[in-house]
Amino acid sequence: MSYQSKLNSAATLPTIYNHRSIRKFTEQPLTDEQREAIAQAGRAASSSSFMQCIHIIRVTDTDKRAALSEVAANQKYVRTAAEFWVFCIDYSKHRLACPEAQLDWTEGLIIGAVDAGIMAQNCLLAAESLSLGGVYIGSLRNDVTKVTEILQLPQLTAPLFGLCLGYPAQNPLYRPRMPLTTLVSENTFRQMDKTALAAYDQQLAEYYQQRSGLDLNWSKAVANNFTKPVRPDILPYLHHQGLAKR
Numbered sequence: 349m350s351y352q353s354k355l356n357s358a359a360t361l362p363t364i365y366n367h368r369s370i371r372k373f374t375e376q377p378l379t380d381e382q383r384e385a386i387a388q389a390g391r392a393a394s395s396s397s398f399m400q401c402i403h404i405i406r407v408t409d410t411d412k413r414a415a416l417s418e419v420a421a422n423q424k425y426v427r428t429a430a431e432f433w434v435f436c437i438d439y440s441k442h443r444l445a446c447p448e449a450q451l452d453w454t455e456g457l458i459i460g461a462v463d464a465g466i467m468a469q470n471c472l473l474a475a476e477s478l479s480l481g482g483v484y485i486g487s488l489r490n491d492v493t494k495v496t497e498i499l500q501l502p503q504l505t506a507p508l509f510g511l512c513l514g515y516p517a518q519n520p521l522y523r524p525r526m527p528l529t530t531l532v533s534e535n536t537f538r539q540m541d542k543t544a545l546a547a548y549d550q551q552l553a554e555y556y557q558q559r560s561g562l563d564l565n566w567s568k569a570v571a572n573n574f575t576k577p578v579r580p581d582i583l584p585y586l587h588h589q590g591l592a593k594r
């Protein structure tokens with residue numbers, strides 16, 4: 349197939365380890381071939397019970413891009429990236445295949461969110477292996493109802509996140525992850541302890557200071573995110589779309 353034979357992609361592990369989110373892009377568009385290769389990478393992903401409950405909307409309309417950027421806290425790159433794709437959960441085709449299917453269990457939502465993440469990461473990794481860059485846009489969920497209007501999403505669908513793609517016009521610092529000792533344990537769960545947390549906070553404080561002079565660390569970022577209601581309109585929205593009702 350053309351998308352497999354014509355493009356030169358970098359080796360997988362260096363591509364994975366070099367990941368940084370890209371938020372500034374040149375104006376150069378992607379070729380049809382690059383776009384197809386990235387979409388085919390998403391299509392090749394594993395899928396829980398092979399239910400394939402994801403739909404990707406490529407947004408090319410500039411008014412829609414602007415409206416989506418506004419939903420996403422005016423993040424400029426939603427408008428300016430060469431490509432903006434929205435990953436949606438989609439059980440509408442399952443209704444078509446089976447009118448009596450029970451599509452409103454919370455498990456269905458987990459399946460969709462997991463599948464979408466796996467599929468999107470295949471896309472981003474494919475893009476990165478072609479010397480492109482990108483960033484996910486979760487802040488689309490700031491106003492899921494508005495996104496639903498803009499993209500005309502039917503019942504049994506919901507937007508999960510967006511993905512900006514394009515040629516990088518920046519080379520950001522690597523954002524240090526937690527050490528493997530905190531992320532992986534053997535046989536039983538091992539909770540992070542205070543010493544490890546303090547060490548990681550220190551490491552991230554240095555990173556934020558160096559990157560942007562910010563007085564921030566991981567614990568403060570957690571507090572910024574989770575000491576207030578977290579998008580409380582999501583559950584009623586999902587119910588309205590016919591999802592996660594029970």
Ligand SMILES: Cc1cc2nc3c(=O)[nH]c(=O)nc-3n(C[C@H](O)[C@H](O)[C@H](O)COP(=O)(O)O)c2cc1C
Nearest residue numbers: 367368369371420423483484485486487488509523
């Ligand atoms: C599902 C998801 C949603 C995200 N949403 C946004 C977003 O709305 N805006 C943004 O600038 N970055 C967003 N990001 C990027 C993260 O901030 C970024 O991956 C993280 O800070 C680590 O940095 P790195 O990707 O450069 O290593 C998102 C990432 C994920 C996985």
